[in-house]
Amino acid sequence: MSLGKIYGIGVGPGDPELLTVKAAGLIKSLPVLCAPRASDDSESFALSIVKGCVDTSRQKVITAIFPMSMDKAVLEKAWDEAAESITAELLAGNDVGFLTLGDPSLYSTYAYILAKVRARLPEVASETVPGVSSISLAAARAGVDLALGSERLAVMPIGRDMDALGAAMDGFDTVVLMKVNRGFPKLVELLDKKGLLSGAVYVSRCGTDRERIIRDLKYITQAELDYLSLVIVRRQ
Amino acid sequence: MSLGKIYGIGVGPGDPELLTVKAAGLIKSLPVLCAPRASDDSESFALSIVKGCVDTSRQKVITAIFPMSMDKAVLEKAWDEAAESITAELLAGNDVGFLTLGDPSLYSTYAYILAKVRARLPEVASETVPGVSSISLAAARAGVDLALGSERLAVMPIGRDMDALGAAMDGFDTVVLMKVNRGFPKLVELLDKKGLLSGAVYVSRCGTDRERIIRDLKYITQAELDYLSLVIVRRQ
Numbered sequence: 166m167s168l169g170k171i172y173g174i175g176v177g178p179g180d181p182e183l184l185t186v187k188a189a190g191l192i193k194s195l196p197v198l199c200a201p202r203a204s205d206d207s208e209s210f211a212l213s214i215v216k217g218c219v220d221t222s223r224q225k226v227i228t229a230i231f232p233m234s235m236d237k238a239v240l241e242k243a244w245d246e247a248a249e250s251i252t253a254e255l256l257a258g259n260d261v262g263f264l265t266l267g268d269p270s271l272y273s274t275y276a277y278i279l280a281k282v283r284a285r286l287p288e289v290a291s292e293t294v295p296g297v298s299s300i301s302l303a304a305a306r307a308g309v310d311l312a313l314g315s316e317r318l319a320v321m322p323i324g325r326d327m328d329a330l331g332a333a334m335d336g337f338d339t340v341v342l343m344k345v346n347r348g349f350p351k352l353v354e355l356l357d358k359k360g361l362l363s364g365a366v367y368v369s370r371c372g373t374d375r376e377r378i379i380r381d382l383k384y385i386t387q388a389e390l391d392y393l394s395l396v397i398v399r400r401q
Numbered sequence: 402m403s404l405g406k407i408y409g410i411g412v413g414p415g416d417p418e419l420l421t422v423k424a425a426g427l428i429k430s431l432p433v434l435c436a437p438r439a440s441d442d443s444e445s446f447a448l449s450i451v452k453g454c455v456d457t458s459r460q461k462v463i464t465a466i467f468p469m470s471m472d473k474a475v476l477e478k479a480w481d482e483a484a485e486s487i488t489a490e491l492l493a494g495n496d497v498g499f500l501t502l503g504d505p506s507l508y509s510t511y512a513y514i515l516a517k518v519r520a521r522l523p524e525v526a527s528e529t530v531p532g533v534s535s536i537s538l539a540a541a542r543a544g545v546d547l548a549l550g551s552e553r554l555a556v557m558p559i560g561r562d563m564d565a566l567g568a569a570m571d572g573f574d575t576v577v578l579m580k581v582n583r584g585f586p587k588l589v590e591l592l593d594k595k596g597l598l599s600g601a602v603y604v605s606r607c608g609t610d611r612e613r614i615i616r617d618l619k620y621i622t623q624a625e626l627d628y629l630s631l632v633i634v635r636r637q
Contacts, residue, residue: 182423185413185533189422270540270547293541295533297421297504304506305529311506317557317569324551333553333572
């Protein structure tokens with residue numbers, strides 16, 4: 166029996182209309198789909214975006230649980246389990262589509278899963294299907310440009326070291342800050358100090374009915390912060 | 402009569418399958434489309450991507466000529482002419498879709514056109530429809546990640562000042578260099594000096610049948626360079 170092929174499919178940032186024609190076609194036709202979710206009793210966000218394309222009477226859906234953890238061992242175990250299930254399907258000759266939010270090349274779990282599947286099946290065929298990133302949608306919804314003409318764009322998680330973050334931002338016309346829910350007050354302080362607060366906009370759950378776009382970052386409380394959020398900073 | 406609405410529609414990097422469902426639906430239904438092209442006798446690349454969605458028997462297509470020029474006055478004149486045509490349609494109550502390659506927020510002409518239309522019609526309603534960027538497709542096709550975990554990504558045109566470019570690249574895990582057809586030999590020299598040549602890949606005309614993916618930048622001749630090209634540099 167020939168080995169199945171693995172597809173890393175970007176499903177876009179949240180709005181089902183922002184699926185590509187290619188992604189929609191693959192999701193409708195593949196025999197097995199794998200969708201990540203955060204816990205046993207939570208729904209997969211990626212799967213909820215594409216549910217109009219999925220027919221569980223003839224398609225198998227594996228929902229892999231990837232806990233919201235910073236513990237590498239916990240994550241490795243979760244990725245190994247997902248890779249194991251996917252490998253079994255590929256060995257059975259089934260093509261598998263791994264669904265990822267946004268674009269698979271940007272902060273997606275797919276890279277880790279693919280590496281683990283390849284470690285088990287070095288000869289496996291794979292294809293990455295790009296998607297609309299949450300960054301592109303956030304810029305569109307907030308009405309800001311990411312880059313014009315000869316401008317420079319930086320994309321970075323805020324991390325813990327605010328001095329390093331501040332240094333990395335210099336020389337860029339636009340900076341997109343990811344994973345802003347941790348350390349948000351320090352970020353606001355940094356942007357204020359650098360005179361960049363007036364050019365900043367917070368966007369969360371973009372493309373869903375829970376979308377929020379907030380221009381005055383000083384009025385955002387910790388309780389409001391969503392893990393699916395980013396801040397676009399545009400130098401004036 | 403009520404004013405038409407202007408849409409900035411990302412049509413993706415080249416493969417018609419990478420249109421979003423939303424973009425395809427809008428392009429099929431809007432009464433007027435505006436597509437840029439480089440000269441009087443060239444076809445619009447954006448329009449060629451979506452031609453399966455366009456019916457010229459019931460849709461009007463304005464092809465705006467945006468010359469490949471660095472002369473601001475020449476560009477301003479071309480943008481003004483396009484904005485004038487679009488404004489006339491909006492005043493006649495027609496919704497207009499402006500087609501842009503890739504994603505409208507990234508190095509697109511749409512921002513200039515929208516500003517000029519707004520200067521004429523400050524009350525005009527507008528919507529940006531994000532698309533798959535050429536950067537996402539290039540990464541997918543070349544099999545490289547743009548950013549993982551806490552990594553930082555920079556996107557920048559190479560410009561003329563290689564020292565400034567080199568400095569801006571420091572501290573980033575991945576750098577995507579745009580508009581590499583001018584100054585390419587100097588770029589190769591810079592990457593070589595920084596020990597980054599082995600992690601670099603050149604991608605042009607991604608998603609089309611003229612796509613090229615070249616891993617050894619030293620073997621690329623000036624004649625081969627395409628203006629629709631980029632280099633992804635990944636720190637090893």
